[in-house]
Amino acid sequence: MSAAVCVLILSALWGHTVVSGDLSRPTKVRLTSHDMNLVLSWDLPAEPAGLLYTTEYRSSVINYRAGCVNISTLECDFTRHSIPQTIYQFGKYTARVRAHSGTETSAWVESNNVAMDKETNISSPIISLLSNGAAIEVIIQDPVFRISSLRQVYSSATYNITYWQDSQKQKTRSISNIQQSRVVLSDLEPWTKYCVKVQISTGRISNNLSQPSADVCESTTIDKEVPWVAAVVTFITMAIAVALVVVAVVYRKRISHLLCPKDSLPQHFKEDLMVRPNSSMYIAMCNSHPSEEIFHQVSIIPDSSIIEAERPLEAEPPHTTQT
Structure with missing residues (x-):
């Protein structure tokens, strides 16, 4: 009980x-x-x-x-x-x-x-590829955490990137310990399709890895431009511009004197310019008189009907009625 x-x-x-x-x-x-x-x-x-x-x-x-x-x-x-x-x-x-x-x-x-x-198990990163001539840019996006974010929890997290030609997956190449979220793969063949896979490493002693991303493929196009060509062209252009500015500053007086000379003309040049031309045409033009204009005098007579129409009406005298 x-x-x-x-x-x-x-x-x-x-x-x-x-x-x-x-x-x-x-x-x-x-x-x-x-x-x-x-x-x-x-x-x-x-x-x-x-x-x-x-x-x-x-x-x-x-x-x-x-x-x-x-x-x-x-x-x-x-x-x-x-x-x-x-x-x-x-x-x-x-x-x-x-x-x-x-x-x-x-x-x-x-x-x-x-x-x-x-x-915690980390999801795979999301990747996208951007073809740029004979190079491919890999854009990586971290998975979204329910609490905090990947970089706040794992400040030393890095990316491991594996890539290969589409038809030769057994010959993969890889780069590790990448911290940037945008990476350019430049050692590629033109007009070739490549596939890329990315995995996140937390950088901890336990080496906790994320799930690998899905394979994403993209094709290269034209051969890449030699990188030093653009740098050399830019350097030469800037050097020429700087040289022209220096020359203009140092020799500004001479340049001004060349463009706007202060020397007067020789006396015989002035005398030659002041001499009256001896051309017969010029003499004839100077001695000629204005031609006489021929004209007839015209008188304008207004029409009488128009005058009557324009004349103002006169007031009529008032009528008187006799009784």
Whole structure:
């Protein structure tokens, strides 16, 4: 009788929920992290009919907190349902889950421990290729993290780039420890199709690598221009421009004197310019008189009808009536 009383008292205290050893517990409970999320998953108990589940999580510095409550799915994402700012990218976490059926509840089942920054699985980067003559530019985009970002968690992260001709995948070439998100592959053959794959290295001692990206292919076109040609042409152009400016500054007086001379003309040049021409045509033009203009005088006589029409009307005298 005393045992039954204790069960009833516990039932009242815990909201009529009874922990029963007969209710099957969830199995294969596991805690994982993918791109800085924190997900607890489990398999169905031996008797799965009509069960609901409640989850909790804790870190090395905080006690258990509520996660998903009374759910029917077999997974709980704590980074989606937890209290804000309670899960950190450098934290170490443990979780647990129990099943419910009516007023009965199974025992808690704890998961493994997960250190977020050391054990999270990193998705593959997204890459795109841009053909530029006989070179190909690789543009890399980091995966999106649920908490923080790739560079904030892994400040020493680098890219490993592997590339090959489309028909010769067994002859791959690679470059490692690249920090730039835009890389130019210049040692390529013109008019050739190349494929590229990129993987992220976190730079940690454990050498945590991301998933490799999908193979992306692009073709080169014309042969690349010799890089020093453009530099030489630019240098010569600038040197000529600087030389012209220096010459103009140093010899500005001579240049001004050449363009605008101050010397007067010799006297015999002035006398020759002032001599009256002896041309017969010029003499005839100077001695000629203006030709007399012939004209007839014209008188304009206005029409009388127009005059009458334009004359103002005179006021008629008023009529008087005799009585």
